[in-house]
Amino acid sequence: MSNFAQKLKAYAELTIKVGVNIQPGQALIVHAPVEAREFVRMIVKEAYDTGASYVKVQWNDEQITRMQYDLASDEIFEKEPKWYAGEMTEMVEEGAAVLHILSENPDLLKGVNQNRIVAAQKARGKAMAKYRAYQQADKFSWCLIAVPSPEWAAKVFPDAPEEEQVSLLWEAIFKTVRIGEADPVAAWQKHITNLENKSKVLNEKKYKKLHYIAPGTDLTIELPEGHLWAQGDSINEKGHTFVANMPTEEVFTAPLKTGVNGTVSSTKPLSYGGNLIDKFSLTFENGRIIKVTAEEGLEALQNLVEIDEGSHYLGEVALVPHQSPISDTNILFYNTLFDENASNHLAIGSAYAFTLEGGKNMNQEQLAAAGLNTSLTHVDFMIGSAEMDIYGISADGTKEPIFLKGNWAF
Amino acid sequence: MSNFAQKLKAYAELTIKVGVNIQPGQALIVHAPVEAREFVRMIVKEAYDTGASYVKVQWNDEQITRMQYDLASDEIFEKEPKWYAGEMTEMVEEGAAVLHILSENPDLLKGVNQNRIVAAQKARGKAMAKYRAYQQADKFSWCLIAVPSPEWAAKVFPDAPEEEQVSLLWEAIFKTVRIGEADPVAAWQKHITNLENKSKVLNEKKYKKLHYIAPGTDLTIELPEGHLWAQGDSINEKGHTFVANMPTEEVFTAPLKTGVNGTVSSTKPLSYGGNLIDKFSLTFENGRIIKVTAEEGLEALQNLVEIDEGSHYLGEVALVPHQSPISDTNILFYNTLFDENASNHLAIGSAYAFTLEGGKNMNQEQLAAAGLNTSLTHVDFMIGSAEMDIYGISADGTKEPIFLKGNWAF
Numbered sequence: 001m002s003n004f005a006q007k008l009k010a011y012a013e014l015t016i017k018v019g020v021n022i023q024p025g026q027a028l029i030v031h032a033p034v035e036a037r038e039f040v041r042m043i044v045k046e047a048y049d050t051g052a053s054y055v056k057v058q059w060n061d062e063q064i065t066r067m068q069y070d071l072a073s074d075e076i077f078e079k080e081p082k083w084y085a086g087e088m089t090e091m092v093e094e095g096a097a098v099l100h101i102l103s104e105n106p107d108l109l110k111g112v113n114q115n116r117i118v119a120a121q122k123a124r125g126k127a128m129a130k131y132r133a134y135q136q137a138d139k140f141s142w143c144l145i146a147v148p149s150p151e152w153a154a155k156v157f158p159d160a161p162e163e164e165q166v167s168l169l170w171e172a173i174f175k176t177v178r179i180g181e182a183d184p185v186a187a188w189q190k191h192i193t194n195l196e197n198k199s200k201v202l203n204e205k206k207y208k209k210l211h212y213i214a215p216g217t218d219l220t221i222e223l224p225e226g227h228l229w230a231q232g233d234s235i236n237e238k239g240h241t242f243v244a245n246m247p248t249e250e251v252f253t254a255p256l257k258t259g260v261n262g263t264v265s266s267t268k269p270l271s272y273g274g275n276l277i278d279k280f281s282l283t284f285e286n287g288r289i290i291k292v293t294a295e296e297g298l299e300a301l302q303n304l305v306e307i308d309e310g311s312h313y314l315g316e317v318a319l320v321p322h323q324s325p326i327s328d329t330n331i332l333f334y335n336t337l338f339d340e341n342a343s344n345h346l347a348i349g350s351a352y353a354f355t356l357e358g359g360k361n362m363n364q365e366q367l368a369a370a371g372l373n374t375s376l377t378h379v380d381f382m383i384g385s386a387e388m389d390i391y392g393i394s395a396d397g398t399k400e401p402i403f404l405k406g407n408w409a410f
Numbered sequence: 411m412s413n414f415a416q417k418l419k420a421y422a423e424l425t426i427k428v429g430v431n432i433q434p435g436q437a438l439i440v441h442a443p444v445e446a447r448e449f450v451r452m453i454v455k456e457a458y459d460t461g462a463s464y465v466k467v468q469w470n471d472e473q474i475t476r477m478q479y480d481l482a483s484d485e486i487f488e489k490e491p492k493w494y495a496g497e498m499t500e501m502v503e504e505g506a507a508v509l510h511i512l513s514e515n516p517d518l519l520k521g522v523n524q525n526r527i528v529a530a531q532k533a534r535g536k537a538m539a540k541y542r543a544y545q546q547a548d549k550f551s552w553c554l555i556a557v558p559s560p561e562w563a564a565k566v567f568p569d570a571p572e573e574e575q576v577s578l579l580w581e582a583i584f585k586t587v588r589i590g591e592a593d594p595v596a597a598w599q600k601h602i603t604n605l606e607n608k609s610k611v612l613n614e615k616k617y618k619k620l621h622y623i624a625p626g627t628d629l630t631i632e633l634p635e636g637h638l639w640a641q642g643d644s645i646n647e648k649g650h651t652f653v654a655n656m657p658t659e660e661v662f663t664a665p666l667k668t669g670v671n672g673t674v675s676s677t678k679p680l681s682y683g684g685n686l687i688d689k690f691s692l693t694f695e696n697g698r699i700i701k702v703t704a705e706e707g708l709e710a711l712q713n714l715v716e717i718d719e720g721s722h723y724l725g726e727v728a729l730v731p732h733q734s735p736i737s738d739t740n741i742l743f744y745n746t747l748f749d750e751n752a753s754n755h756l757a758i759g760s761a762y763a764f765t766l767e768g769g770k771n772m773n774q775e776q777l778a779a780a781g782l783n784t785s786l787t788h789v790d791f792m793i794g795s796a797e798m799d800i801y802g803i804s805a806d807g808t809k810e811p812i813f814l815k816g817n818w819a820f
Contacts, residue, residue: 034444034447035447039470040471050482053482053486057475061447061469067465068465071455072458072463076463084493086496
């Protein structure tokens with residue numbers, strides 16, 4: 001087997017054994033682009049070899065998606081995907097894990113009628129509400145990984161010869177997921193333990209507020225009573241561990257919906273629904289976004305904030321050191337899965353129920369009463385830099401550094 | 411555009427404009443293999459350009475299908491695909507057309523546990539019963555076409571250099587669908603008119619019985635009162651014409667379920683569920699299959715006959731001249747879509763409701779009462795040759811030739 005083939009095989013194994021952590025007799029749903037069919041076949045094989053009862057692949061094709069946005073009838077975008085949502089929801093109720101293999105062209109939806117994108121996202125959000133609630137309560141195992149596409153690789157490595165771009169992106173992805181180290185599965189276990197230790201400290205501190213200071217940023221985020229810091233590994237309702245994002249470098253919790261005040265500035269572009277939003281800022285008053293600015297993609301940003309009431313508020317606060325395998329590549333991936341794990345970030349939209357004590361067993365009303373935001377959407381955006389300091393403020397007013405110059409202060 | 415690209419474009423156009431005959435505002439479901447993604451994109455583009463409101467592509471991958479048969483759990487195969495069936499059924503109720511793009515490796519399921527194949531077909535048949543009834547009553551437009559895969563091309567052209575096999579199969583397919591003629595759409599209209607003229611004669615004759623004579627074959631097939639001979643073009647409930655199979659060379663009707671007696675021998679191999687069944691014979695008594703023989707694939711043939719009660723009876727009688735663009739290629743395609751259109755054939759399983767006067771508006775019980783067979787399955791098999799004579803016997807006992815030495819006698 002070539003070196004590349006070995007790495008691919010290791011990636012498939014890591015995804016199945018650590019990412020979704022397939023158990024004997026468990027079903028798996030794989031969302032994947034048709035272009036990645038060869039890697040998808042490796043994933044399916046690995047899943048069956050690990051004991052999966054059934055693997056259902058839900059294929060997609062970006063070029064056909066784009067044609068749909070450009071050429072289909074208006075009313076199509078308002079139609080809820082009820083059969084798709086019904087099957088997905090039923091399968092996870094019956095214990096299936098879900099793997100998303102991303103391979104997004106960051107410019108896919110450039111120039112598409114924004115109304116169509118917003119309508120499609122709303123319709124999908126409505127149909128998938130139950131599924132989304134299960135997901136945010138860690139009911140089932142799920143994982144997000146990425147594979148290169150030529151368009152994406154060209155965006156990340158515009159100056160490299162065309163025939164090398166995809167290989168360069170593969171190598172970069174391998175680095176971010178720790179493939180190349182002697183035993184990637186063991187390397188992941190060590191990495192996850194490190195993240196757990198950070199969460200543990202923060203959970204003992206029980207800070208009342210976080211204060212972010214950086215150029216263009218002066219933001220205070222209140223944390224709800226009973227908030228829990230979490231990291232990349234989660235435990236589903238059957239007690240099995242999974243890693244929802246690969247790579248992952250973050251430690252995160254939920255903000256108090258109405259406790260965010262001040263202004264935050266982005267430090268990396270956000271690729272959202274095929275549009276690039278860059279050099280933007282958000283200003284909050286009692287949690288609600290009251291002002292947005294953007295040098296690029298302002299309309300897309302405004303549409304994101306306008307999806308529903310909950311998209312006017314934050315749902316996630318994540319701490320990521322400026323130094324990490326992802327940051328160290330010094331690559332802008334134009335993909336949130338990577339870029340969010342290279343940088344402190346926040347998310348507009350719904351909070352994760354598991355970031356609150358007892359939250360997994362609460363319904364939407366109880367979560368809202370506890371101060372967690374709910375929304376049809378959840379979109380991360382990057383705010384970290386080497387110039388960012390973050391302070392934790394305790395209930396008694398004590399202030400101590402959590403991050404200094406972009407890295408952990410403890 | 412290269413000559414090949416022009417032919418591909420003509421094929422996509424023919425499929426959309428003559429095959430499914432997409433109308434403005436109509437939705438289209440496309441079933442397609444991931445390997446054919448580039449042609450599928452052309453099909454989707456052509457459909458939108460012709461006015462489709464929405465194109466849904468339902469992708470499949472043979473290698474993953476094979477892994478499922480080999481590696482999934484037993485109970486998976488008995489599970490009805492209810493979400494898939496629900497969506498398909500609802501979409502055709504709302505007026506969608508359906509296109510199947512085939513690219514089958516004839517040996518795909520060689521060696522697979524037959525119980526799994528039978529169970530999966532039963533489960534699918536049950537879930538799709540309503541859809542199948544709509545299809546057989548011409549409620550919606552549908553079309554079957556094929557594109558090469560490397561495995562299929564290798565089977566058809568085993569002696570050609572590997573790098574030429576797929577091109578050879580493309581050219582053969584183009585020939586069978588009359589691409590290469592000056593105006594393929596006009597060529598098709600002329601061809602369909604020729605077939606309509608044959609049906610017209612047979613519909614005026616109203617033969618009571620057909621008598622087949624050939625080496626290994628001496629078979630009498632009674633035709634039901636009110637049977638209708640049909641050909642490749644059909645008319646859906648909205649009055650739009652479509653061509654369900656491309657290519658098509660056949661003129662066909664339904665047999666009287668209990669009126670088939672004697673023995674018929676196959677003249678071409680049958681590729682069924684990934685297995686090859688060859689040199690086989692069926693013996694009938696009052697319509698029911700009472701004996702099967704096969705030099706190859708006997709078990710697969712027996713399983714086919716055992717699917718349900720209706721799979722013990724015939725559902726279609728089709729006349730195809732021994733000389734046609736398909737026969738003239740002298741190629742064994744190992745694919746029923748082509749091979750059935752190169753040869754007189756019969757089908758085990760359900761009859762088409764539209765081959766009976768008023769049949770489109772009858773329910774299953776009424777169709778059965780009129781002598782038409784019903785089954786979860788419908789599988790064509792080839793019996794024609796240059797040595798086959800077929801006689802029509804009228805109610806008064808008059809006997810006249812329909813086919814002599816494999817070709818139309820009138």
